Structures are given as C-alpha cells and as structure tokens.
C-alpha cells in the first residue's frame with residue numbers, strides 16, 4: 167500500500183526549538199491510516215499534525231482498547247538520523263495488538279511509514295547533546311458503539327516530537343518507593359502489553375509516592391507481593407559486587423523492554439555476566455544492606471539508564487552506592503547511547519541509519 171503525502175508548504179514548516187520539554191511539542195507532520203474489516207488498513211497518509219475527529223462513543227474512550235510504542239531518532243555527528251532496533255518496537259506493537267484484539271500492522275510497512283515521516287520532518291531531530299526525536303506510534307479503537315466487544319474499526323497514527331536529555335545534570339540517582347499496597351499488573355492480565363490502561367492504573371500510586379518525595383514506584387508481583395517486577399515504566403537491573411547484572415525474568419506481567427534486552431545482549435560483550443531471575447524483594451534489600459548489591463538502575467527508551475539511589479520499603483530506607491551513580495550504570499549508559507548516536511561500534515547491527 168502506498169502512502170499519500172500532503173505536506174505543509176515549505177514556508178509554513180517549523181523546526182526544532184532550542185528549548186523543549188518532553189512530550190509537549192510535536193513535529194509538523196503525522197502519519198495516519200484507518201482499518202475496517204472490509205478494507206483492512208487503508209487511507210495511509212502523511213499530513214500536517216492535526217486533532218483527530220472521533221465519535222464520543224468511540225470504543226477507545228470507554229473501554230481503553232488502545233496500544234502504543236515509544237522509540238527515538240538520534241542525530242549523528244555527521245548529521246544523519248539513526249533509529250535503534252525499530253523492528254523490535256513494531257514487533258512488540260503487534261504483540262500488544264494481538265493481546266488487545268486489534269489488527270496488526272506489517273513491520274516493513276510500519277518502518278516505511280516512519281521513515282517517510284522522518285524524511286519530511288528531519289529538521290525536527292534535535293542535535294543538542296543527549297537530545298533526540300521521540301516517536302509515538304499508537305492504535306486506537308474507533309467504532310462508535312457502547313456495546314462491549316472488540317471494535318471493528320481502528321486508527322493507527324505516528325506522532326513525533328523533540329525530547330531533551332532526560333538528565334540535564336548527567337545521570338542523577340532517583341528515590342524509589344516499593345509499592346506494598348498497590349499492584350501494576352497480574353500474570354494473565356495485560357502487563358506485557360504496552361496498553362494505556364496499565365498506565366492509568368498506576369497513576370494513583372505514583373502520585374501518592376511523589377507527595378512523599380519519591381520519583382518512581384517499584385512494582386512487586388500481584389500474587390505474593392514479593393517478587394520484583396518493574397520500576398515505574400522501566401525495567402530494573404541490580405549490579406552485584408562480582409560485576410553480575412541481574413534483572414527479573416519475564417513473568418507475564420512485566421513489559422519486555424527493548425533497552426532491557428539490549429543490556430542483556432550488550433553487557434556480556436563488555437565484561438559483565440548477566441542473568442534473569444525471580445528476585446525476592448527481601449533478598450535484594452538484604453543484599454543492598456550487606457553491600458553485595460553495588461548499583462541499581464532502571465532502563466527504558468526514555469531515560470536509557472536511570473540509577474536508583476535509594477529504596478523505601480515498609481518505613482525503612484536502603485541507600486545504594488551512597489546515592490551516587492555507579493560506574494557500571496555509567497558504562498552501560500555510555501555504550502548504549504554511543505551506539506544510538508553512532509559514535510560507538512554497533513557490533514550487533516542494531517542501528518538503522520537514514521540519509522537525509
């Protein structure tokens with residue numbers, strides 16, 4: 167299927183401002199296509215960024231049948247644009263779609279649509295150190311009906327917007343509250359899918375802990391309230407004194423992050439041992455106290471690596487590495503961002519470079 171392009175006049179196009187905050191300004195154009203059971207995906211279009219028009223009875227607004235992805239485009243020192251493992255995002259998009267009874271989008275087509283959008287809006291990829299263009303593919307259920315059941319019709323769109331360096335002052339450790347009252351997801355539920363309801367469900371706990379000065383929630387499993395799952399909307403890794411990096415094994419209720427997967431593949435190539443395990447919060451906290459866990463960090467596309475400086479659990483505080491960024495966290499951050507920005511060897515062929 168070919169993509170129709172209705173661009174803004176050149177003179178009407180914007181460009182990336184010098185200052186921006188994440189997720190609040192958007193590039194000139196967006197991609198959209200629509201799905202009906204009769205026509206499949208059709209009306210593929212790149213057009214100026216605009217509001218969508220939906221019936222107030224659209225299924226997404228009532229029953230949250232929606233999925234999304236998050237990836238970035240990086241400006242290389244030569245002025246080219248790099249994507250990092252985009253096929254993995256589009257494959258995960260389809261796994262989320264299947265779980266939410268939504269139609270898939272062919273991975274090659276999705277990539278083509280994104281590349282055409284980036285070609286048109288390439289001046290929106292910022293070049294300040296640590297900045298990037300955040301890309302948000304989304305699918306929503308649009309059938310105008312309140313009756314329960316999967317929607318018949320869908321809209322798929324891609325919007326993009328500049329994202330500054332997550333940490334303006336370098337990698338800064340965060341304080342994390344271990345949730346003992348609230349749960350994010352349960353095995354058999356939709357925690358594995360990148361679907362909006364998971365985030366709506368986690369807002370209450372996030373707001374509560376923010377009031378106490380913590381920036382993220384550590385989620386435990388919903389059955390026993392004992393096994394570590396994720397931190398906020400990131401996966402989590404623990405570094406042991408023997409240079410071993412341990413992360414919770416995918417349990418069915420953990421979002422399988424692409425950053426997590428990249429660390430599991432990259433770390434052994436740069437001198438670390440890695441393992442995926444079922445991690446008991448009590449054991450981990452004891453290991454932190456005993457000085458065996460030397461670093462903890464969250465990992466995800468937005469922050470790449472986010473060091474954890476302290477945990478709070480049942481009124482006790484556990485400080486990690488003196489609340490400072492550790493060398494393993496920094497090493498992984500430098501290696502991963504180096505690959506993404508095209509300044510370090512891409513030994514796994516993860517990067518797709520667009521010539522603009």
Ligand SMILES: *Cc1c(COP(=O)(O)O)cnc(C)c1O
Nearest residue numbers: 399400401421423424425466467
């Ligand atoms: C997106 C996301 C992640 C991180 O995934 P990446 O592919 O590394 O960006 C982790 N946990 C949750 C809940 C997420 O939504």
